[in-house]
Each structure stands twice: as C-alpha cells, then as structure tokens.
Amino acid sequence: MNAPVRIVALGGLGEIGMNCMAVECDGRIAVIDCGILFPNEPIGVDVIAPDLGWLRERRAQVGALFLTHGHEDHLGAVPFLLRDVPVPVYATRFTLALLRPRLAEAGVSADLREVVPGDVRPAGAGASSGSPITAEFIAVTHSIPDACGLALRTPQGTLLHSGDFKIDPTPVRGPGMDLARIGALGRAGVRLLLSDSTNAERSGSSLSEAAVEPALECTLEGARGRVFVACFASNVHRLQGVVNAARAFGRRLAVLGRSMETNVRVAQELGYLELPGWMPVSPDEAARLPPRELCVLTTGTQGEPRSALARLARGEHPDLTLGPGDMVILSSRFIPGNEVAVGQLVNDLCRRGAEVIYESVRPLHVSGHAHEDEQRRLIALARPERFMPIHGEYRQLARHAAHAAAEGVAHRHLLTDGQVLELTDAGAAILDEPVPTGRVYTDRDALLGADIGALVVRDRRLLADAGLCIVVLAVARGSGAVVRGPDLFARGVAGFEGGEDELRGEVLRAVDELSPAARTDAEEVRATLREAARRFFRRTTGKRPTVLPVVLEL
Numbered sequence: 001m002n003a004p005v006r007i008v009a010l011g012g013l014g015e016i017g018m019n020c021m022a023v024e025c026d027g028r029i030a031v032i033d034c035g036i037l038f039p040n041e042p043i044g045v046d047v048i049a050p051d052l053g054w055l056r057e058r059r060a061q062v063g064a065l066f067l068t069h070g071h072e073d074h075l076g077a078v079p080f081l082l083r084d085v086p087v088p089v090y091a092t093r094f095t096l097a098l099l100r101p102r103l104a105e106a107g108v109s110a111d112l113r114e115v116v117p118g119d120v121r122p123a124g125a126g127a128s129s130g131s132p133i134t135a136e137f138i139a140v141t142h143s144i145p146d147a148c149g150l151a152l153r154t155p156q157g158t159l160l161h162s163g164d165f166k167i168d169p170t171p172v173r174g175p176g177m178d179l180a181r182i183g184a185l186g187r188a189g190v191r192l193l194l195s196d197s198t199n200a201e202r203s204g205s206s207l208s209e210a211a212v213e214p215a216l217e218c219t220l221e222g223a224r225g226r227v228f229v230a231c232f233a234s235n236v237h238r239l240q241g242v243v244n245a246a247r248a249f250g251r252r253l254a255v256l257g258r259s260m261e262t263n264v265r266v267a268q269e270l271g272y273l274e275l276p277g278w279m280p281v282s283p284d285e286a287a288r289l290p291p292r293e294l295c296v297l298t299t300g301t302q303g304e305p306r307s308a309l310a311r312l313a314r315g316e317h318p319d320l321t322l323g324p325g326d327m328v329i330l331s332s333r334f335i336p337g338n339e340v341a342v343g344q345l346v347n348d349l350c351r352r353g354a355e356v357i358y359e360s361v362r363p364l365h366v367s368g369h370a371h372e373d374e375q376r377r378l379i380a381l382a383r384p385e386r387f388m389p390i391h392g393e394y395r396q397l398a399r400h401a402a403h404a405a406a407e408g409v410a411h412r413h414l415l416t417d418g419q420v421l422e423l424t425d426a427g428a429a430i431l432d433e434p435v436p437t438g439r440v441y442t443d444r445d446a447l448l449g450a451d452i453g454a455l456v457v458r459d460r461r462l463l464a465d466a467g468l469c470i471v472v473l474a475v476a477r478g479s480g481a482v483v484r485g486p487d488l489f490a491r492g493v494a495g496f497e498g499g500e501d502e503l504r505g506e507v508l509r510a511v512d513e514l515s516p517a518a519r520t521d522a523e524e525v526r527a528t529l530r531e532a533a534r535r536f537f538r539r540t541t542g543k544r545p546t547v548l549p550v551v552l553e554l
Contacts, residue, residue, distance in 0.1 A: 002155040003132060007194070007388070007421045008435055011035070011050035014394050014416040016198065017073040018439070020050045021161075021390070023123075025154050026132040029062045030123035031055065031087075032150065032161060036076030037439075049077040050417075051438035052085075059085045063124020066135045067091035068163030069147035070098040071234055079106035080440075088113055090121045090135070092146035097266045098234070117148060117178060139178045140165040143209070143235045143368025145272050149182075156423040157191030160382050164196050164391065166367065167374040170210040172237040173272070179381060186383035191423065193384035193404075197392030198369040200400035205373045207366040212331070213241035215363045220245050225291040225325030227251065228354075230301045230309050231332050233259040235368070236267045238331060239297065243275055246295035253279045254286035256308035256320070257299030264297070283319035291325060301332035303341030305524050313348035314515045324353030331364045348517065372403055379407040386411040386428055388421060467492030467545045469537070471507060471529045477553040480519025482511065486529070493537070493545045502540075507532045522551045 003026040012019030017037035023030045037048040055062060062085050067075055075095065079102055082089070088111045091099065096112050103110050115121060117139035122131035136151040142164045152159040160182070167177055199206065220227055227246070231238045246253055253275070255261050267273035286294050300309025309328070311317040322328070328349050334342045349356050358364060370378070379387065387409045389400035394416065401412045411428065413421050418434035468491045474484040486507045490496040496503075510532035511525065518524045529549035537543050 002425055005154045005156040005159070005423045006431075007159070007192075007415075007423075008054070009390075009415045009417050009419055010052065010054065010435075010437055011037075011417055012073075012391050013397065013419075016391070016393060018048060018050050018077075019074050019391060020052070020077070021194075022055065023133055023152060023154070023159065024061075025156075027061055028123050028132050029055070029058060030133045030135065030152065031062060031065045031081070033068055033074040034065065034077045034081045035071070035073040037073065047076065049080055049440045051436070051440055052077075052081055054435045054437070055081065056084045062087050063131065063133070064121065064135075065089045066121070066123075066137075066150055067095050067099070068150065068161070069142055069144050070095040071144055071164070074164070075099055076102075078110075079103055079108045082108050082110050086110070087124070090115050090119075090137075092116065092137070092148060094144070094146040094236075094266075094270060094272060097270060098263075101262070120153075138181055139175060141168040141171050141174075141177045141368075142166065143232065143237070145173065145236050145267075151185055154191075154423075156425075157189060157385075158185060159192045159194065160185060160190045160384065161390075162193070162195040162378060164198070164369060165374075165378070166206045166370045167377060168206075168208050168210075170208045172209045172213075172240065182378065183381045186381050190382045190384040192386045192388060192421075192428075193379065193382045193409075194388045194390045195375060195378060195400065196369060197375075197389040197396040197400040199367055199371050200375060200389070200392060200396045200403065202367075202371040203373070204371050206369070206371045207363055209237050209241075209366055211363045212238060212366055213244055216241055216245035216329070216331070217248055219327075219329060219357060219364065220249050220251070220295070223249075223292075223327045225327060226294045226296065227327045227329065228296045228298055228309070228312070228322070229329045229331055230298050231365075232301060233257065233263040233299055236263065236272050238365075239264065239267065240273055242295065242297055242331070243273070243279070247276060247279065251293055251295040252281045252286070252289060254281050254283050254294065254296045254320075255298075256283060256296060256312075256317070260297055260299045260308075287320055296320065300345070301330055301342075302334070303343075303345040305341075305521075305527060310345055310348075313345055313352060314518050315352070316515050316518065322349065322352040322354050326352075326354045328354045328356045329364055330356065330358035332358075333365055333367060344521075351517075375400060376403050376407050379404055379409060384409060386413065386423075388413045388415065467494070467496075467543075468548065469493050469496065469533055469545050470548045470550060471533050472550040472552065473507070473511070473525065473529060474552040474554050475519065475522075475525065478520065480514075480516065480521075480525070482508070483554050490545075494541050494543055499536075499540060503533065503536050506536050522553060525549075525551045 006024040008022040010020040123133040137148040150161040300307030387404040389397040418437040420431040470489040472487040526549040533547040
C-alpha cells in the first residue's frame with residue numbers, strides 16, 4: 001500500500017491572492033508559494049498574510065519551499081514563514097532576485113537554491129531513503145520572467161501544479177510554456193491537476209503579450225506632449241515594450257516609484273531588460289526636457305494613494321507635474337475591488353488636463369492568466385485522473401471545475417482555505433476535519449520584523465504592548481479645511497501624556513502639506529493622520545501603538 005498524500009489549502013482558494021499550499025506525505029511537507037493579499041478596502045492595514053500556524057507546529061516536517069514565480073501574491077509572505085520555518089527555498093533566477101531584498105529588509109537569512117526549468121528537487125529526506133516528494137520545475141508563460149509550474153512526484157502519482165500561467169504562442173522572451181513536457185507527463189499519467197482559475201470566467205484565449213508593443217507604438221505616435229505609462233513593475237516584458245516604443249520615437253525614459261526603480265534595476269542587471277545607454281534620465285532632468293522627448297514609467301495602476309501616479313494626479317510629486325498636452329497610458333487591468341480608487345485616479349488625471357488612455361481603447365494590456373480555451377487545453381494535455389482548481393474566488397473555482405467536466409474529467413474537487421484533499425490508493429476525498437487557517441492583518445513593518453498572529457491576537461498584543469491612540473479631525477465637507485481638532489484619545493500609550501501638543505502639531509503640519517484636492521479625500525486624510533501619529537511615536541518612544549484615525553466631515 002502506498003502512503004497517502006494530503007493537499008492542504010492554506011491560502012489562495014476562495015480569494016485572489018495570498019497563495020500558499022502544502023503537500024504532505026510520509027512525514028514530509030512541501031510548501032508551494034507563500035504570498036500576501038492587498039486589502040481592497042480601508043481597514044487600516046497594508047497587507048494580509050496567511051496564518052501559517054499549522055506549518056509552524058510542523059516545522060520539523062517541512063522539507064522545502066517551492067516558489068512558482070516572483071509576484072507578491074506568491075512570495076510576499078516568505079520572510080514571515082522563514083523566520084520560524086527555516087527550510088531550503090527553490091526558485092528561478094528572477095524570482096530569487098526579487099526575494100533577496102525582502103529577506104534582507106526583514107533580517108532573515110535563508111538557504112536560497114536557484115533552479116532552471118527541468119530541474120528536479122526533493123522536499124527534504126523522508127522516513128525512508130530519499131524524499132517522498134520531489135518537484136520538477138516546468139516553464140510556463142506568465143506576466144513575469146522565469147515563471148514555472150511544478151510536477152510533484154509522490155507515492156500517489158504525479159501532481160501537476162500549473163502555477164500562474166497563460167499559453168502565449170508568441171512570447172516576448174524565452175521559449176514559452178513547455179507544452180511538450182506537459183503532454184509527456186499526461187501520457188505517463190497525472191493523478192491530479194491543480195490549475196490556475198483566475199480567468200476561468202473569461203471565454204476564448206488571452207491575447208499575446210506581443211500584441212501590446214504595437215499598440216503602445218501606435219499610441220505614442222499620436223502623442224504631442226509627455227507620455228506617462230503606468231504598469232505593474234514586475235511585468236518586465238511590458239517594461240521592455242515601453243522601452244522599445246519610446247526608443248522608436250526618440251523619447252528618453254524616466255522611472256518613478258520605488259518598486260519600478262527596483263525592478264528595472266534588477267531586470268537590467270540580470271539581462272532581462274535592455275535599455276540603451278542614452279535613454280535613462282533622472283526625474284529631475286526629465287522636468288527640463290522638451291515634452292516630446294520624454295516617456296515616464298510609473299507605478300500606481302490600481303489607484304494606490306501613495307503611488308507616484310496618484311501623487312502626479314494630485315500635483316504633489318516633487319519632480320514632475322502633469323498638465324494639458326500630457327498623455328497617461330494605464331497599461332494594466334483594473335483589479336476587482338479597486339474600481340473606485342482607479343476611477344478617482346482617472347478623474348484626478350483628467351482634472352489636470354491629461355489625456356488618459358487604457359485597455360478599452362487599444363490592447364494596451366493583456367492578462368497573464370489563461371482564459372477558458374487555454375485552461376481547457378492544459379486539461380486536455382495533462383489528461384488528469386482528477387482535477388482541483390486553485391487561485392481564485394469560489395465562483396472562478398467552480399467555473400474552472402465545469403471546464404474540467406467538459407473535458408471529460410470525472411473526478412473534480414473544489415476546496416477552500418483550510419480544507420484538505422487526501423489521495424489514497426482507493427481514491428480521493430476531502431477530509432472532515434479542516435486545518436486551522438486564517439488571515440494575519442498587518443503592515444509591512446510588522447510582517448517583516450515582528451511576531452504576528454491572527455487579527456484578534458495581533459490587536460490584543462499591540463494593545464497590551466503599545467496601546468491605542470485615536471486621532472479625530474473635523475473638516476469642512478467640500479473644501480477639506482480643518483474645522484476642529486485634532487482631538488487625541490489614548491489608552492496605554494507610553495509617551496502620550498505631556499506630548500499631546502507636539503503630536504497635535506505634527507498631525508496638523510502633515511495635513512497642511514496635503515494639496516487642496518487631497519484634503520477633500522477623507523481616506524487620504526485618514527492615511528495622513530495615521531502615518532503622522534505613527535511617525536511621532538516611532539521617533540519619541542520607539543513603540544508602534546495602534547492608531548485609529550477618524551475624519552468627520554461637517
């Protein structure tokens with residue numbers, strides 16, 4: 001009798017993001033990805049990470065962490081895991097290049113092992129000789145370099161994990177998705193296919209990334225002023241398309257935003273991005289160039305209030321301004337839940353007199369995730385005995401399972417976070433007892449440097465250690481002028497008594513520095529109150545009390 005294999009969903013099943021999965025067999029655990037989720041509502045936190053308590057309790061059994069690619073929703077919580085579960089991390093070159101600075105910032109040392117497609121690596125040593133779980137890395141196409149799927153060899157057969165993927169017939173760089181290898185695995189026998197469900201509700205096939213560059217060139221050809229292109233900083237293929245289009249019209253390139261600057265630098269160092277020597281220009285130099293000679297790469301595609309593009313839209317960027325004659329290209333998809341923020345961003349850009357162009361006008365963005373036809377093609381190639389949709393909200397998982405049914409897969413398993421699928425010689429079943437899972441709501445500083453529990457535990461620990469400070473500000477509706485306050489209330493906050501006047505002055509100065517447009521945005525004012533109070537306590541006490549900002553519009 002072969003040892004059973006259990007697939008444990010720790011994150012990413014029932015939501016978009018926070019992807020994390022464990023495969024357990026014969027006393028060994030392999031972890032696949034460990035990502036974060038960005039909140040799409042103002043709940044006072046920066047990121048959401050999976051509760052990894054189940055893995056911490058079994059740290060001695062965890063043999064390896066396999067990363068499919070470098071997006072935040074797949075590796076953002078790795079420092080959080082490795083602090084308590086120090087295991088070898090296997091990933092491709094670009095993925096490791098993005099992970100290293102996150103680990104360094106967190107002060108976490110790690111055993112990082114670079115792989116290339118075709119490599120096979122074990123999840124530690126099992127109870128018998130060798131490991132009961134090994135992973136073969138398989139090249140897939142996605143909106144980031146070096147993305148991979150995984151073929152996991154187990155006593156219960158091959159488990160094929162797609163990672164995030166699309167089937168791009170004309171990839172911008174590299175050989176593309178290794179369909180031949182997947183077909184060979186299918187012919188040999190795939191016990192279970194776990195496949196990306198993000199775009200299961202989209203019919204047909206996704207457009208090739210190669211379609212974007214001609215659209216960018218066509219758009220830039222008609223531009224008479226400066227051009228600002230906002231896209232995801234990790235999409236190096238898109239960055240190359242912007243560079244090529246700008247070069248075609250003799251435009252120099254400025255880069256705005258911390259993540260954009262980092263990814264451009266890393267991609268150039270690794271040879272994934274080619275930028276002519278004459279092209280780069282600093283933001284300060286860019287301000288002095290003739291409008292028709294400048295192209296700007298920037299962050300802020302989802303309306304993030306602190307992003308470079310949002311600051312440009314509010315007229316708050318220290319180096320560049322937007323005005324009539326400028327063009328802004330949003331080369332991205334509006335992530336569900338962010339529509340209000342993106343809509344406000346577009347409104348603010350238009351108020352500046354800029355022309356705003358996005359996906360509905362031309363193919364200025366293509367998805368990195370497979371649509372229905374590509375998902376069904378993968379199923380047909382893999383010929384799995386069983387199917388489990390992953391990476392998506394429940395409606396997307398259910399739709400993907402329907403695609404598998406249409407391809408003739410008789411056994412389909414829909415799981416959500418916490419559920420466990422057990423494979424045995426007799427078949428497969430979802431276990432009655434789920435594992436404990438949850439969400440850790442936190443900010444980046446806490447995620448990288450402190451011991452964090454679930455939301456309630458975190459709140460209780462913060463209140464016990466640093467207390468709670470409430471900052472209340474009354475503003476005039478419409479103008480944003482301060483009517484009263486800030487009024488300050490604190491419980492258990494060291495350094496508060498005697499420092500109220502200084503804190504009140506720091507908060508008012510931060511609000512005064514906002515632009516008139518920003519002062520009419522209650523969420524922007526709340527964020528400013530929170531950051532100013534946090535900054536005050538970090539400087540004066542070294543503590544991080546919970547700060548609850550309240551804005552009353554009168």
